[in-house]
Amino acid sequence: MAIERTLSIVKPDAVKKGAIGGCLSMLEAAGLKIVATRMLHLSKAQAQAFYAVHKERPFYGSLVEFMTSGPVVVSVLEGEGAIAKNREVMGATDVSKAAEGTIRKKYGTSIEANAVHGSDAPETAAVEIAFFFPGADIQDYARSE
Numbered sequence: 001m002a003i004e005r006t007l008s009i010v011k012p013d014a015v016k017k018g019a020i021g022g023c024l025s026m027l028e029a030a031g032l033k034i035v036a037t038r039m040l041h042l043s044k045a046q047a048q049a050f051y052a053v054h055k056e057r058p059f060y061g062s063l064v065e066f067m068t069s070g071p072v073v074v075s076v077l078e079g080e081g082a083i084a085k086n087r088e089v090m091g092a093t094d095v096s097k098a099a100e101g102t103i104r105k106k107y108g109t110s111i112e113a114n115a116v117h118g119s120d121a122p123e124t125a126a127v128e129i130a131f132f133f134p135g136a137d138i139q140d141y142a143r144s145e
């Protein structure tokens with residue numbers, strides 16, 4: 001399987017629960033390598049732009065409000081099949097359907113306040129990574145385990 005990069009967001013609900021480390025730890029434990037990370041508080045314009053694909057959906061306004069309700073931690077994850085692996089570790093979007101052992105089951109609250117975001121395809125991963133890490137601030141290192 002190819003080495004991929006994907007974007008992860010620890011959302012405001014998980015940040016406020018003190019679960020930044022818990023979320024990132026579960027991703028690292030699954031073999032994903034964090035090659036960039038930073039904390040920021042999204043502006044309304046940033047949240048609207050990031051989730052523009054959902055702008056016709058009924059939950060768009062509420063989603064933008066939620067994503068701007070506190071800081072988030074955005075990271076680039078790297079590894080074999082990283083996009084699917086990240087989504088597997090996150091669990092289903094709707095927390096009530098998330099499997100045991102997933103991040104959303106452990107830290108999510110609802111379909112909206114679902115603790116984490118992960119890119120869903122190589123094309124969106126490229127766009128989402130460039131959205132938050134437009135420069136060359138992605139690191140290269142080998143994991144030693």
Ligand code: CMP
Pocket residue numbers: 054059063093111112113114116117118
């Ligand atoms: P995420 O994986 O970041 O992608 C879009 C987000 O919209 C999703 O996680 C949820 O936070 C939110 N979302 C998706 N579906 C719904 C829904 N039906 N109602 C409210 N929020 C939703």
